Amino acid sequence: xxxxxxxxxxxxxxxxxxxxxxxxxxxxxxxxxxxxxxxxxxxxxxxxxxxxxxxxxxxxxxxxxxxxxxxxxxxxxxxxxxxxxxxxxxxxxxxxxxxxxxxxxxxxxxxxxxxxxxxxxxxxxxxxxxxxxxxxxxxxxxxxxxxxxxxxxxxxxxxxxxxxxxxxxxxxxxxxxxxxxxxxxxxxxxxxxxxxxxxxxxxxxxxxxxxxxxxxxxxxxxxxxxxxxxxxxxxxxxxxxxxxxxxxxxxxxxxxxxxxxxxxxxxxxxxxxxxxxxxxxxxxxxxxxxxxxxxxxxxxxxxxxxxxxxxxxxxxxxxxxxxxxxxxxxxxxxxx
Amino acid sequence: xxxxxxxxxxxxxxxxxxxxxxxxxxxxxxxxxxxxxxxxxxxxxxxxxxxxxxxxxxxxxxxxxxxxxxxxxxxxxxxxxxxxxxxxxxxxxxxxxxxxxxxxxxxxxxxxxxxxxxxxxxxxxxxxxxxxxxxxxxxxxxxxxxxxxxxxxxxxxxxxxxxxxxxxxxxxxxxxxxxxxxxxxxxxxxxxxxxxxxxxxxxxxxxxxxxxxxxxxxxxxxxxxxxxxxxxxxxxxxxxxxxxxxxxxxxxxxxxxxxxxxxxxxxxxxxxxxxxxxxxxxxxxxxxxxxxxxxxxxxxxxxxxxxxxxxxxxxxxxxxxxxxxxxxxxxxxxxxxxxxxxxxxxxxxxxxxxxxxxxxxxxxxxxxxxxxxxxxxxxxxxxxxxxxxxxxxxxxxxxxxxxxxxxxxxxxxxxxxxxxxxxxxxxxxxxxxxxxxxxxxxxxxxxxxxxxxxxxxxxxxxxxxxxxxxxxxxxxxxxxxxxxxxxxxxxxxxxxxxxxxxxxxxxxxxxxxxxxxxxxxxxxxxxxxxxxxxxxxxxxxxxxxxxxxxxxx
Numbered sequence: 001x002x003x004x005x006x007x008x009x010x011x012x013x014x015x016x017x018x019x020x021x022x023x024x025x026x027x028x029x030x031x032x033x034x035x036x037x038x039x040x041x042x043x044x045x046x047x048x049x050x051x052x053x054x055x056x057x058x059x060x061x062x063x064x065x066x067x068x069x070x071x072x073x074x075x076x077x078x079x080x081x082x083x084x085x086x087x088x089x090x091x092x093x094x095x096x097x098x099x100x101x102x103x104x105x106x107x108x109x110x111x112x113x114x115x116x117x118x119x120x121x122x123x124x125x126x127x128x129x130x131x132x133x134x135x136x137x138x139x140x141x142x143x144x145x146x147x148x149x150x151x152x153x154x155x156x157x158x159x160x161x162x163x164x165x166x167x168x169x170x171x172x173x174x175x176x177x178x179x180x181x182x183x184x185x186x187x188x189x190x191x192x193x194x195x196x197x198x199x200x201x202x203x204x205x206x207x208x209x210x211x212x213x214x215x216x217x218x219x220x221x222x223x224x225x226x227x228x229x230x231x232x233x234x235x236x237x238x239x240x241x242x243x244x245x246x247x248x249x250x251x252x253x254x255x256x257x258x259x260x261x262x263x264x265x266x267x268x269x270x271x272x273x274x275x276x277x278x279x280x281x282x283x284x285x286x287x288x289x290x291x292x293x294x295x296x297x298x299x300x301x302x303x304x305x306x307x308x309x310x311x312x313x314x315x316x317x318x319x320x321x322x323x324x325x326x327x328x329x330x331x332x333x334x335x336x
Numbered sequence: 337x338x339x340x341x342x343x344x345x346x347x348x349x350x351x352x353x354x355x356x357x358x359x360x361x362x363x364x365x366x367x368x369x370x371x372x373x374x375x376x377x378x379x380x381x382x383x384x385x386x387x388x389x390x391x392x393x394x395x396x397x398x399x400x401x402x403x404x405x406x407x408x409x410x411x412x413x414x415x416x417x418x419x420x421x422x423x424x425x426x427x428x429x430x431x432x433x434x435x436x437x438x439x440x441x442x443x444x445x446x447x448x449x450x451x452x453x454x455x456x457x458x459x460x461x462x463x464x465x466x467x468x469x470x471x472x473x474x475x476x477x478x479x480x481x482x483x484x485x486x487x488x489x490x491x492x493x494x495x496x497x498x499x500x501x502x503x504x505x506x507x508x509x510x511x512x513x514x515x516x517x518x519x520x521x522x523x524x525x526x527x528x529x530x531x532x533x534x535x536x537x538x539x540x541x542x543x544x545x546x547x548x549x550x551x552x553x554x555x556x557x558x559x560x561x562x563x564x565x566x567x568x569x570x571x572x573x574x575x576x577x578x579x580x581x582x583x584x585x586x587x588x589x590x591x592x593x594x595x596x597x598x599x600x601x602x603x604x605x606x607x608x609x610x611x612x613x614x615x616x617x618x619x620x621x622x623x624x625x626x627x628x629x630x631x632x633x634x635x636x637x638x639x640x641x642x643x644x645x646x647x648x649x650x651x652x653x654x655x656x657x658x659x660x661x662x663x664x665x666x667x668x669x670x671x672x673x674x675x676x677x678x679x680x681x682x683x684x685x686x687x688x689x690x691x692x693x694x695x696x697x698x699x700x701x702x703x704x705x706x707x708x709x710x711x712x713x714x715x716x717x718x719x720x721x722x723x724x725x726x727x728x729x730x731x732x733x734x735x736x737x738x739x740x741x742x743x744x745x746x747x748x749x750x751x752x753x754x755x756x757x758x759x760x761x762x763x764x765x766x767x768x769x770x771x772x773x774x775x776x777x778x779x780x781x782x783x784x785x786x787x788x789x790x791x792x793x794x795x796x797x798x799x800x801x802x803x804x805x806x807x808x809x810x811x812x813x814x815x816x817x818x819x820x821x822x823x824x825x826x827x828x829x830x831x832x833x834x835x836x837x838x839x840x841x842x843x844x845x846x847x848x849x850x851x852x853x854x855x856x857x858x859x860x861x862x863x864x865x866x867x868x869x870x871x872x873x874x875x876x877x878x879x880x881x882x883x884x885x886x887x888x889x
Binding site: 003053103104105106109110113126127128129130131132133134136137144145147148151152155156159163196197199200203204206207208210211214215218242243245246249250252253254255256257258259260261263264265266268269272273276 | 398710722742784
C-alpha cells in the first residue's frame with residue numbers, strides 16, 4: 001500500500017497569517033490593477049468587434065498583414081500569431097470598429113477579407129474563423145456573465161447554509177468569495193482573455209473549491225463528534241491532515257486532466273485551461289487555509305451557547321446536539 | 337448472492353444500452369455530394385457536433401429600425417422567420433437551425449456552410465423588389481441649384497466636399513461622355529451634360545459639380561466614385577431630401593462601375609416613386625442563361641400582378657423601367673413591348689450562382705422588415721476537425737495519466753476505479769447521445785476535465801476504506817463503512833457541480849451550454865459509477881475471495 005502523507009500531523013493553521021497576507025496582497029494587487037488599467041481583457045463576444053483567424057500557405061510578413069488590414073479602413077486592429085507560424089488572428093476591437101458594427105456586424109470582417117484576398121490571393125490565405133459581434137450583443141452577454149457568477153455564488157451560499165449550520169456556512173461562503181476574487185485577480189494580472197469559456201472555468205473552479213471545503217468541513221464536523229476534548233484548532237488541523245490523502249489524489253487527477261488540456265487541446269482552450277489549473281491551486285489553498293481559518297475565527301468570535309444548542313437539537317439533519325455541546329466546551333477553552 | 341447478480345445485470349444492461357446508443361447509426365442526412373446538397377444515408381456515431389467542431393455559421397439577426405420604426409417587432413420577426421426558413425431550405429444546408437430567441441432576435445445556425453458570405457446574404461437580404469419608371473422630365477436638373485443650396489446650408493460645401501471631387505468628377509464626366517458618344521442617342525444628353533459641367537464650374541455646388549447625366553437612359557446620372565460618400569451623406573439630410581419633388585425619388589445603382597478610361601463611378605437614378613409593381617406579386621423566379629444578357633432571373637407574376645404589369649408597361653412604352661432591389665437599381669431596361677406575367681431581370685455579367693441566389697430569395701419572398709446582423713460566428717470545417725483531433729488527444733492523455741495515478745497509488749482497487757472510469761466515459765457519451773446533446777469545444781474540454789474529477793468519488797471511498805482498515809475493521813466491514821461514510825461528501829460535491837452547471841446552461845450561449853451539458857451528464861454518470869458500479873466490483877471481489885484476502889488498496 002503506497003501512502004503519501006499518511007498519518008501526517010502538519011500544523012497547517014499555524015501559517016494562517018502568512019497565507020492571509022499572501023492572498024490579500026494578491027487580491028489587492030488584482031483589484032488595484034482594475035483601478036489603474038481598467039476593464040479586463042474582454043474577448044470579442046463581450047465587447048463587440050471582429051476576430052478573424054487566418055491560415056496562410058507560407059509564413060506571411062506581419063507588416064504586410066497590418067498594412068492590408070489598415071488599407072481596408074480598419075485601423076487599430078491587433079494582429080498576432082496564433083499557434084503555428086502560418087496562423088494569425090486579426091482582432092478589431094477598438095471603438096471605431098465596434099461602433100461600425102452597430103449597424104451590421106458583418107461589415108468589418110467583409111472589408112478585411114476582401115482586402116486580404118486582393119493582397120495575398122485566395123489560394124494563399126484562408127479565413128478559418130470569423131467572429132463578429134455587435135456592441136449591443138456584447139454588452140448583454142457581459143451582463144449575463146456577471147449575473148451567472150453572482151447567481152452561482154448565491155445558489156452555493158444557499159446550499160451551504162442548508163447543508164451546514166451558519167458558522168460553517170459563513171466560513172465556506174466567505175472562502176468562495178475569496179476564491180472568485182483570487183481567480184479574477186489572477187485573470188487580470190496575467191491579462192488572460194475573458195471569454196464565456198473562461199467564465200465557465202471560473203464557475204467550475206467555484207464548484208470545485210466548494211467541494212473541497214465541504215469535504216474538509218464534513219470531516220471537521222465528524223471529528224467534533226468523535227473527539228470531544230480536543231480543541232477546535234486541533235480538530236480542524238486533524239481533519240485537514242486526515243483528508244490530505246484524498247485532497248492530493250483528487251487534485252493530482254484533476255490537474256493531470258487540466259494539464260492535458262493546456263498542452264494538447266490547442267490555443268482556443270488555453271485560457272480555459274490556465275484558469276482551471278490556477279483554480280485547482282486556489283481550491284487547495286482556500287479550503288486548507290481560508291475556509292478553515294475563517295471557521296476557527298467565527299467559532300471563537302461567536303461561541304455556541306446553550307440557546308443555540310437547544311435550537312440545534314430541535315432541528316433535524318444538522319449536527320447532533322451533543323456535538324454542539326462538545327464544540328462549545330472546546331471553544332470555551334483556550335485554543336492552544 | 338442474488339443481489340450481486342442483479343447489480344451485475346443492471347451494469348451490463350447499461351453497457352448494452354450505451355453501446356446501442358452510440359453504435360454508428362444509419363441516418364438520412366442532407367449531405368454534400370459533388371458540390372450539391374442531396375438527401376443521403378450516412379452512417380455515423382449519433383453524437384451531434386456543435387458548429388465550433390464541425391464548422392459552420394451562426395448568425396444573430398435583429399430588426400433594423402434605424403431607418404424606419406417597426407411597430408410590432410415580435411410579429412415582424414415571426415414573419416421574417418418563415419421567409420428565412422424557406423430560403424435556407426432551398427439554399428440547402430444539413431440540419432439548419434432557425435429560431436426566434438426572446439422577442440427581438442432570430443438565430444440561424446448553418447452547419448457545414450463553406451461560403452459564408454453567400455449564406456449570409458441569402459439569410460439577411462431584404463429582397464424587396466420594385467419596378468419603377470425612370471424620370472423623363474429632367475426633374476433632377478431642375479432642382480440641382482436648390483440641392484446645392486440645401487447641401488451648403490447643411491454644411492456640405494463644395495469647397496470642402498468637391499475640392500478634390502470636382503476635378504475628378506469633371507475628368508470622369510468628360511471621358512464618360514466620350515465613351516457614350518458612340519451611342520446613337522447621346523448627342524442630346526451630352527449637351528445636357530455640358531451644361532451641367534458648366535453649371536458645376538460656375539456654382540461649384542456639391543451636386544452640380546459631381547453629378548452628370550448618364551446618357552443611356554433618361555433619369556440616369558453618374559457620380560464619380562470619390563464623391564459618392566459625400567453625396568450619400570448629403571442625401572440623408574432632411575433639408576436636402578425636402579428639395580426632391582414629391583412623387584420622385586433618387587436611388588443608387590447597385591455597384592460601382594468602371595468606365596472605358598478606368599474612371600470609377602456610380603449610377604444615380606431619378607425615378608417615379610410609385611412602383612408599377614413589387615415583388616409581392618411574384619409567384620416564381622428562376623435563374624437562366626440568356627444568350628444575349630448572360631445570366632438572368634426570369635420571373636412569373638400572379639394573374640392580378642400580370643394584368644397590372646401589362647397595363648403599366650403598355651402605358652410606358654419606350655420609357656425605361658428601373659428594377660430596384662433593396663433600394664438599389666439592378667438594371668434599367670427600356671420597355672420595348674408590353675410585358676405580361678413573365679419577365680426577366682438581367683444582371684449585367686453576374687455569375688450563375690448570383691442569379692440562382694437572387695431567384696431563391698425572390699421566390700421565398702421579401703423580408704417583411706429590414707434585418708441587421710448583430711453577430712456572426714463562422715468556423716471553417718478544417719479548424720473544427722482540428723479542434724476535435726486535439727480535444728480527443730487531450731482526452732486520451734488525460735485518461736492515461738489518471739489511469740497511471742490511480743493504479744500506481746491504489747493498485748488493485750485502482751484497477752477497479754479505472755474499470756469504473758471506462759464505464760463512466762461510456763455512460764456519459766451515451767447520456768449525451770440519448771439526450772441529443774450538442775458537443776461543443778468547451779463541452780469537450782468539460783468532458784476531459786470531468787475525467788479527472790470523476791475519480792474523486794472513488795478516491796473519497798478508497799481513502800475511507802483505508803482508514804476503516806487502519807481502525808482494525810475487517811475488509812468486508814471496511815468496504816461497507818467506506819461507501820457509507822463517503823456518501824454525503826460525494827452527494828455534496830455532485831450537487832454543487834450540478835448547480836453551477838445549471839446556471840451556466842441558463843446564461844451561456846451555444847458553446848458554453850455544451851460545456852454545462854457535458855458537466856451535468858458527467859456528474860450524473862459519475863454518481864452512478866462511483867456509488868453503484870464500484871460498489872458492485874468490490875462485492876464481486878469479496879465474493880470471489882470470500883473475504884479472506886487482504887484488499888490491495
